[in-house]
Amino acid sequence: MDLLVGQPEISVFPPLDSEAEWLAGAHGADILEYLRAARATEGPVLDLGSGDGRFAVPLARHGFDVDAVDHDGPSLVRLRDWAGRLDVVRGRVTTIEADLAQLRLSRSYGLVMLAAGTVLELPRAVRPALFRQVAAHLRNGGVLALDYICARRPRIMAPGLETAAIVGDLRAAGLRIRRRDTRPLCEGLESTFLLCAPRGR
Known part of the structure; x- marks a missing residue:
């Protein structure tokens, strides 16, 4: 059975059967990073950019309440179907169909995540307002976690101008980088994981 599409670090696991569900548990290095962050902040x-739940479902399986936001309705249907088949996840995942450019948050979170390169897919004009909104809706001790893949050598991909702009947008939104793992x-190519918190907290 072909469970992975693309590189495992950024692939989507299709939740098709129990074997796929087992493999999509918290076994990927990136999923483990987000699980650690969720445990440290205690959620929610x-x-x-949740897609079909590659991160949301494993986090819910570990006891966290997850609000999963994506603009793609069919992906959210697959997420709900997958979560609905797991008794331990029932009621822990709420799906929200929304474009991140128009997203308005109404509650606070311990962990906000932009996983699997989602931050690089956001239009540059959208990021500053989204980051400000996230910063304003982090609980005490809450963090924004994000990861992306970038080039170590300019010939492979475009130089790191976009990633430098992301760091600038984070700072402008009042967020400081508490941890950076590369x-x-x-x-x-290299994978970068950032853990960010509001300045002064």
Whole structure:
């Protein structure tokens, strides 16, 4: 059975059967990073750009309430179907169909996440307002966690101008980077994980 599409670090696990559900548990390095962040902040979790639940369902399986936001309705249907088949997840995942550019938050979170390169898919004009809104809706001790893949060598992908702009947008929104982990992937690419908190907290 082909469970992975693309590189495992950024792939989507289709929740098709019990074997796929087992493999989509918290076994991926990126899923574990978000699980650690959720445990440190105690939730609840806001998964921005959740897709079909690669992160939301494992976090819910570990006891966290997750609001999963995505603009793609069919992905959210797959997420609900997957979560609905797991008794332990029932009632822990709320899906919200919304474009992140128009998203208005109404509650506070311990962890807000932009996983699997979602931050790079956001139009640059959208990021500053979204980051400000996230910063304003983090509980005491809450964090924004995000990860993305970038090039170590300019010939592989465009130089890191976009990632530098992301860091600038985070700072402008009043967020400071508390932790940055960078890991090499395949030749010339690296994965970066950022944990950000509001300044002064």
